Amino acid sequence: MTTGVRRRLGVEERRQQLIGVALELFSRRSPDEVSIDEIASAAGISRPLVYHYFPGKLSLYEAALQRAADDLAARFVEPHEGPLGARLLRVMGRYFDFVDEHGPGFSALMRGGPAVGSSTTNALVDSVRQAAYVQILSHLGVTDPPARLELVVRSWISLAESTALIWLDGRRIPRAELESQLVHDFAALASVSAAYDQEMGALLRRIFKEEPADGPFADLAGRLLTLAT
Amino acid sequence: MTTGVRRRLGVEERRQQLIGVALELFSRRSPDEVSIDEIASAAGISRPLVYHYFPGKLSLYEAALQRAADDLAARFVEPHEGPLGARLLRVMGRYFDFVDEHGPGFSALMRGGPAVGSSTTNALVDSVRQAAYVQILSHLGVTDPPARLELVVRSWISLAESTALIWLDGRRIPRAELESQLVHDFAALASVSAAYDQEMGALLRRIFKEEPADGPFADLAGRLLTLAT
Numbered sequence: 001m002t003t004g005v006r007r008r009l010g011v012e013e014r015r016q017q018l019i020g021v022a023l024e025l026f027s028r029r030s031p032d033e034v035s036i037d038e039i040a041s042a043a044g045i046s047r048p049l050v051y052h053y054f055p056g057k058l059s060l061y062e063a064a065l066q067r068a069a070d071d072l073a074a075r076f077v078e079p080h081e082g083p084l085g086a087r088l089l090r091v092m093g094r095y096f097d098f099v100d101e102h103g104p105g106f107s108a109l110m111r112g113g114p115a116v117g118s119s120t121t122n123a124l125v126d127s128v129r130q131a132a133y134v135q136i137l138s139h140l141g142v143t144d145p146p147a148r149l150e151l152v153v154r155s156w157i158s159l160a161e162s163t164a165l166i167w168l169d170g171r172r173i174p175r176a177e178l179e180s181q182l183v184h185d186f187a188a189l190a191s192v193s194a195a196y197d198q199e200m201g202a203l204l205r206r207i208f209k210e211e212p213a214d215g216p217f218a219d220l221a222g223r224l225l226t227l228a229t
Numbered sequence: 230m231t232t233g234v235r236r237r238l239g240v241e242e243r244r245q246q247l248i249g250v251a252l253e254l255f256s257r258r259s260p261d262e263v264s265i266d267e268i269a270s271a272a273g274i275s276r277p278l279v280y281h282y283f284p285g286k287l288s289l290y291e292a293a294l295q296r297a298a299d300d301l302a303a304r305f306v307e308p309h310e311g312p313l314g315a316r317l318l319r320v321m322g323r324y325f326d327f328v329d330e331h332g333p334g335f336s337a338l339m340r341g342g343p344a345v346g347s348s349t350t351n352a353l354v355d356s357v358r359q360a361a362y363v364q365i366l367s368h369l370g371v372t373d374p375p376a377r378l379e380l381v382v383r384s385w386i387s388l389a390e391s392t393a394l395i396w397l398d399g400r401r402i403p404r405a406e407l408e409s410q411l412v413h414d415f416a417a418l419a420s421v422s423a424a425y426d427q428e429m430g431a432l433l434r435r436i437f438k439e440e441p442a443d444g445p446f447a448d449l450a451g452r453l454l455t456l457a458t
Binding site (some may be wrong): 028150159173184185188192 | 351377380388392395414418447
């Protein structure tokens, strides 16, 4: 015999529990394959009770996505200490942890489609990109970025997304290699831009000159030189 | 006095004319801002007649997008002659022509959202990406790409998309600079990958060794060396 005592959850507590259960289901499979019945069952409550807290699957999906977006944005925060390359590498590690934990849901969201594409979900995805952009600029020590720097940072963020999506599709390349490669990709894209523009060149020289000789940026230069000879 | 003779269009001819008119409107503004009334008026026919040819705005939008996708895919086709860097640069010129001609519609589509995101539109976007991927592999002379080459090519295609989208948002960088930069970005991303993997290194050396000393790839190496010193 059990005591039969099951604590009743308060409204906000129940909502948060439901969001957590839903996020886990939406992460593990494409969201359009997850039903309200399944969420209710996983949360141990009835289907009507789910609707008591959320008017429909889309609003529950959006709440779950909001939590995932907050979680991901928090992983971009990195102390302003030590070499830049090493900081970015740590962020990449946490980014791929996130991608790994939410694989199928991340793919479905980023590949778009009617089940996951609403103006709210698009705004959430954009808010995460913006959080990444703001973090990177703050680490570069830039408050008023020239157009070319904005392009490098924003297009690199999209490169990180597509690299993660391609990785998820079969995981044929070790993720540690991709994390490190994305740090090098950033340096490479910034260098290409600097090769066209004096302002970018000066900015990069200032940034890279503080990088250690054994850090990832110097490592890239060494690897590229080996290739070229 | 005019002759008053106005040739009546056949069914398929009328459909094609409507698609052309719709594509032009969907290109110049965000598709959700374009009404069937406006398309009817631009085509010089009545609203009911539009519905006679297309059941609704989505099907007309999808038909217009199909035509745009075919047009874009055709611009990727480039003779297998001369240096690779120069070929890619010509393709980039035609790609930015397309982006320029279809600016607002291209942005709305690629940024996603309920008005433009259907499984058909997503499949069309993917088919264009796939056409670009196949073309690039054929120019590289590779039929069975290793995972790292697939990653480089596909992630570069997404970089080209995001670069075009950022360019459209204010056009603050001359497009000729971006076209040339994307060719260099391809070389840079491939080089980073080659710095990690022997197979990629061998592949790149084979490809780059046929590039002329005054071509865009050699130009990049020179620019980067200047930066580093």
